[in-house]
Amino acid sequence: MSEFGELVQNHQIKPFKNGKPFNPIEPSSSNTDPTLSLSDSLLLKILQKLPESQQSNDVSLVCKRWLSLQGRRLRTLKVLDFDFVLSGRIVSRFPKLTHVDLTNACIMNPPVNSGILLCHKSICLHLSSDSSNWDFLEENLLHSDVIDRGLSVLGRGGCDLLKLVVINATESGLLSLAEDCSDLQELELHRCNDSLLHGIAACKNLRALRLVGSVDGLYSSSVSDIGLTFLAQGCKRLVKLELSGCEGSFDGIKAIGQCCELLDELTIVDHRMDDGWIAALSYFENLKTLRISSCRKIDPSPGPEKLLLSCPAMESLQLKRCCLNDKDGMKALFKVCDGATEVNIQDCWGLSDDSFSLAKAFRRARFLSLEGCSVLTSGGLESVILHWEELESMRVVSCKSIKDSEISPALSSLFSLLKELTWRPDTRSHLSSSLESAGIGKRGSKFFKKSVLH
Template sequence: MAPATLNGGDRPKEEGASICINDALTDDELRAVFARLKKEDERDLFGLVCKRWLRLQSSERRRLRARAGPAMLRRMTDRFPGLLELDLSQSASRSFYPGVTDSDLGVIAAGFRNLRVLDLQNCKGVTDVGMISLGNDLPSLQSLDVSQCRKITDEGLVAVASGCSSLKRLHVAGSKSVTDELLKALSRSCSCLEDLGLAGCNNITDTGLSALADGCRYINSLDISKCTKIGDIGVSRIAEVASSSLKILKLLDCFRVGDESIFSLAHFCHNLETLVIGGCRDVTDESIKALSLACCDSLRSLRMDWCLNITDSSLNSVLSNCIHLAALDIGCCDKLTDLAFQSVGMGGFESQLKVLKMSNCMKITVSGIGSMLKFCKSLEYVDLRSCPHITRLGCQQAGLQFPECCKTNYDGSLSENETIVDVFF
């Protein structure tokens, strides 16, 4: 490639001559040029000009996604000294074993001393040894995802919590060896923790959750789905302590959670945006109505499939009061009928609902869907699978008009999900 030149400018030169940019601009000036390139492909092209520009580009790189062994990682630590975010995660369906290993983490901990974000999802070869390396050598780490790294136990994660006091985000979903000891360590050392993902960590109890609340008072997002030993005591304690910060709470299949938890959320957490209580079968109308009134301005996503005690009165309250609700899952709530939709919209507002999942609602008919469509004009996805009284033909014969951009799902596997659903839940 020909050397980059600068034609014109205010520096004296012979007529017809050109000045090489590399002679005219300092490193700091070139960095200023690079900083103005916002698109990723433009920033990549910058490094193709020459070796000097590639070196400058590398020194300014802050994010990197890679698959590499120790030798390559050592080269990367030399090339990208300013790296802040490193993604070594694997796809759950295409992961290779062992993938990232403890020796790789040793290189990372020694070489990327300023690292803030590390993603190791589905890296099944990682153990406590690697976690201890991170805890010892990466004090600035703020975000760590070791979901589905099933060889990791309390020993390694407690080392991370103890050594990384700036930690704001920790996801350890699927780590069944994790216990309350991790939550106690987080409470002691990580007072800035905001986002904690513990889905499937079924050895976590109310004792651990209460201990977490003692030291971590700024929790913004908490996922304790399928933590079957969690009940009202732990959830209520979190609701009380993190009342102003808590926005996302996921309690999928926490069957010990009941009305007491929901009443606590209604009383304390008026900024709650996402609540997942699918499978919490003891939740009743009274607590849901209280929540719909308390969080009427904040609630945007509500998943309460398999809440078998929910009836028309609480669903009507949610639809009538939660004016910003964008996603709702009421699948398998077999007490719901068309009456839930009939008086909604009488307040004069138009619902912002985009996603409505109501599979296996045995008593809802085409008439109920017609009532719902009168005030839900923004729908993008409606799940009507396994609703015995609702069919495509029946909706057509009734002359129902779904929004033009709305996908309506009448059949197919109940295990399948649309991308838009995953965005909300």
């Protein structure tokens, strides 16, 4: 097998011309291709053994047969030109595709002289240096009819599509795709709206769904309770759901919780939901992980406390780049998620000692990670974690108001009981190295001694 790889690497296997081995220097009659006697299936197995650096360019340049075999091996593709989809060449060239990303192909992005490149997650586009038009993406999206035709072509191609990412599709395009790609399991819909979600029920085997409604500065669309209800009634097998830039309220979230009984992971990004939506989280019976990211508010008016019931299966609460100065919203969120065993707060502003004190509700917490919480102090941290009797691991990074000099004897004793401890609150901290040399944070204990709490 290694000898075969060397033949490819050293270009001793010659390219073809008119179906015959060809060498521009030696006569063609003196060349023989040692792979002619190998079946396609056997040759594919051999090609898989080559280093990754040689599995694309080097292999596909050998001859037309190897180019075709390389196309059959590709499973994931990010398309840049939508005409490649409309022509059907995407399916004939790569018949075994399972993951297709059409986001950049859905944008009419002519080359410009400027080298300015705007990137937002999976979307990349060039901008003119003198452009003041912030609706550039909105105005340069391909028309929905074109996107739908492309989805129809992709579906009719017969590939075993499992994941699709697309912008500006409609209900018609989604229905045509779902009809031919019944095994579709993961879908990411940008510039999504209620009308599009009306056809979501056609994707009967969908397991993971990401909906992006509005993105500030890029495009705007609306996903309300109507769309969330369509989603709830049509995607009852969902396991993972992300709602980004979506509207809605208590009713829409409640519908998802009641209908999507298998859902165990929910992500909320930059939500525009009405007050009171947090109370609906208690209807998710199997929700284990809740992520809230890039939200300028949590829930300023969560409603009566009697409606704030715990999520029975909650294990992990993750907050990232959120504004946490809303005390009522934080209190409601912590109450609904009080069964979480992992709490992760990263790069959130407004997390003061007062608001973090509400985290005492996490009586079962075993892991805490704090990163980029610049307002929280050592006293605020201590006032909470001394109440967590099952805490086993802790990570504190880039929290500049937490000082080594303010570590109390009680907190020091708590450190000695932890199984794992990462302590780098600021660049001046010297405690981390001393803890490591003393073995503190690696001893471990199932429960704290009661004496530590007093």
